[in-house]
Amino acid sequence: MRAFTYERALTPQAAAGATLAEGAKFIAGGTNLLDLMKLDIERPAHLVDINRLELNAVTDTADGGLHVGALVTNTDLASHPRVKADYAVLSRAIVAGASGQIRNKATTGGNLLQRARCPYFYDTNLPCNKREPGSGCAALTGLSRPLAVIGTSDACIAQHPSDMAVALRVLDATVNTLKADGTGRTLALDDFYRLPGDTPHLETTLEAGELITGVTLPPPPGGTHVYRKVRDRASYAFALVSVAAVLNGRDSRFAFGGVAPRPWRVEEAETARAGAEPDARARAVIDAAFADARPTEQNAFKIPLLRRTLSAVLAQASGEEK
Amino acid sequence: MTPSTPQLPVTLRVNGVPRTLTLDPRVTLLDTLREHLHLTGTKKGCDHGQCGACTVLVDGTRLLSCLTLAVMHDGQAVTTVEGLGTPDALHPLQDAFIRHDGYQCGYCTPGQLCSSVGTLDEIARGVPSHVTADLDDVSFSAEELRERLSGNICRCAAYPNIIAAVSEVHAAQNGTAQPEKGQ
Numbered sequence: 001m002r003a004f005t006y007e008r009a010l011t012p013q014a015a016a017g018a019t020l021a022e023g024a025k026f027i028a029g030g031t032n033l034l035d036l037m038k039l040d041i042e043r044p045a046h047l048v049d050i051n052r053l054e055l056n057a058v059t060d061t062a063d064g065g066l067h068v069g070a071l072v073t074n075t076d077l078a079s080h081p082r083v084k085a086d087y088a089v090l091s092r093a094i095v096a097g098a099s100g101q102i103r104n105k106a107t108t109g110g111n112l113l114q115r116a117r118c119p120y121f122y123d124t125n126l127p128c129n130k131r132e133p134g135s136g137c138a139a140l141t142g143l144s145r146p147l148a149v150i151g152t153s154d155a156c157i158a159q160h161p162s163d164m165a166v167a168l169r170v171l172d173a174t175v176n177t178l179k180a181d182g183t184g185r186t187l188a189l190d191d192f193y194r195l196p197g198d199t200p201h202l203e204t205t206l207e208a209g210e211l212i213t214g215v216t217l218p219p220p221p222g223g224t225h226v227y228r229k230v231r232d233r234a235s236y237a238f239a240l241v242s243v244a245a246v247l248n249g250r251d252s253r254f255a256f257g258g259v260a261p262r263p264w265r266v267e268e269a270e271t272a273r274a275g276a277e278p279d280a281r282a283r284a285v286i287d288a289a290f291a292d293a294r295p296t297e298q299n300a301f302k303i304p305l306l307r308r309t310l311s312a313v314l315a316q317a318s319g320e321e322k
Numbered sequence: 323m324t325p326s327t328p329q330l331p332v333t334l335r336v337n338g339v340p341r342t343l344t345l346d347p348r349v350t351l352l353d354t355l356r357e358h359l360h361l362t363g364t365k366k367g368c369d370h371g372q373c374g375a376c377t378v379l380v381d382g383t384r385l386l387s388c389l390t391l392a393v394m395h396d397g398q399a400v401t402t403v404e405g406l407g408t409p410d411a412l413h414p415l416q417d418a419f420i421r422h423d424g425y426q427c428g429y430c431t432p433g434q435l436c437s438s439v440g441t442l443d444e445i446a447r448g449v450p451s452h453v454t455a456d457l458d459d460v461s462f463s464a465e466e467l468r469e470r471l472s473g474n475i476c477r478c479a480a481y482p483n484i485i486a487a488v489s490e491v492h493a494a495q496n497g498t499a500q501p502e503k504g505q
């Protein structure tokens with residue numbers, strides 16, 4: 001690991017200012033950043049430890065929603081009584097990811113900003129536009145099985161790895177930030193995550209020094225909550241595909257993971273064939289939501305897999321578990 | 323050559339004993355325990371969060387010591403396998419692992435023991451897992467244990483014996499009948 005200087009931030013404002021400088025980074029749980037630093041993929045010159053900031057509470061909002069501090073651990077969020085009762089899809093998505101040890105350390109802000117799990121992003125011997133802008137993309141002609149099928153570009157086809165973010169997308173959560181100049185922003189997830197275009201190294205719209213302070217959940221949507229993740233092992237592996245669903249008759253909502261550079265949700269597709277039997281409905285929703293998909297030969301299987309997964313989710317919700 | 327970085331003072335309460343060190347901020351909690359405190363019970367397997375061999379308890383919670391820096395834990399309490407029990411006074415899990423032949427190569431066992439202690443506490447606190455059917459009713463089962471210990475990778479097929487050992491300790495702690503022994 002390269003040398004860096006280290007400081008502990010004591011207030012959110014001090015933290016936001018502290019990473020204005022080039023090469024400075026926040027560290028929360030460290031479960032992604034330290035892994036990448038050991039591999040020489042992330043090379044911060046200065047680390048700002050934000051673990052002492054008072055951003056670790058889950059609080060009720062005035063409109064009946066919930067505010068989740070950026071430092072709330074994945075375990076604490078999944079275990080929170082209101083999350084279990086009112087936003088079960090979020091609990092389910094979190095516990096579908098990583099291992100107990102990692103979830104005890106991983107934080108809400110860090111989870112949203114975890115970096116790609118493309119095999120070439122991790123292999124510093126091979127070109128990767130995300131790791132070294134302009135170097136090329138080894139995945140386009142290489143092992144693309146785990147990668148994205150939609151929202152990609154000729155510069156990068158990596159998928160977003162977070163499970164939690166997929167549930168946050170289906171719940172219409174927003175990300176709250178504090179900028180170095182002291183002002184704050186509230187961003188919808190689609191405005192927070194960038195699509196790769198020709199700058200895949202820029203993954204979010206966060207500015208230099210901007211701190212995630214938390215995530216806000218709107219009032220509970222009701223309905224039946226399901227998170228279904230399909231992976232190569234039954235446990236402790238990233239998603240090939242995943243479905244986060246809040247099922248409420250005609251108003252059912254679906255977000256998809258493992259298939260795009262950010263959680264994928266197409267609101268207009270959600271009403272397709274509402275009320276139809278699960279297979280037909282799943283086909284209509286996926287056809288509409290993935291009309292623009294550009295899969296590779298190796299990952300084209302993800303679209304039919306997603307269709308079957310959604311069909312299973314719909315069947316589960318209508319009480320006939322498949 | 324790597325430029326030198328300012329060393330930082332760090333105090334950890336390790337297995338009940340306060341230890342003050344001066345460390346390069348790069349030093350992970352794992353390397354602190356092994357290289358600086360010579361507590362070699364905690365093992366370095368993958369060093370990248372994938373095997374669970376480095377699991378320790380920090381303020382009672384299980385985490386991976388390879389993916390965290392010692393300086394991030396200044397003032398906190400760390401329990402390693404050496405702190406769970408002693409040869410004369412084994413932790414109930416250590417005792418049960420012996421009787422059920424849950425120990426194998428010894429590389430994974432310290433992490434599995436610490437992970438098991440953390441797991442039983444998480445179940446008692448109602449922390450759900452991927453296989454929990456009802457989020458409001460987190461209860462003990464062999465299936466729950468298998469899922470919750472899945473971050474500890476072992477190549478030697480000790481898993482069924484580990485499940486038996488941890489199940490027995492859970493039953494003893496809770497005065498319940500032992501659940502089904504599973505794979």
Ligand SMILES: Cc1cc2nc3c(=O)[nH]c(=O)nc-3n(C[C@H](O)[C@H](O)[C@H](O)COP(=O)(O)OP(=O)(O)OC[C@H]3O[C@@H](n4cnc5c(N)ncnc54)[C@H](O)[C@@H]3O)c2cc1C
Nearest residue numbers: 028029030031032033097098107109110111113163212371
């Ligand atoms: C073996 C393994 C398996 C895993 N499996 C899964 C899985 O199946 N599903 C899944 O979703 N995840 C998985 N993960 C990823 C894990 O969830 C992430 O590593 C974790 O959520 C990151 O959170 P952290 O707090 O540790 O982030 P850190 O590593 O501390 O930070 C990550 C990034 O976020 C930035 N950052 C952190 N907090 C803030 C903030 N408040 N404001 C601005 N920037 C911030 C940091 O600068 C850094 O760039 C796995 C990880 C490992 C090691």
Ligand code: SF4
Nearest residue numbers: 118128129137156157
């Ligand atoms: S898909 Fe993206 S992350 Fe993977 S090698 Fe190409 S540019 Fe890098």
Ligand code: FES
Nearest residue numbers: 367368369374388
């Ligand atoms: S050494 Fe930490 S998880 Fe493998």
Ligand code: FES
Nearest residue numbers: 426427476477478
């Ligand atoms: S105990 Fe080490 S491989 Fe199983």
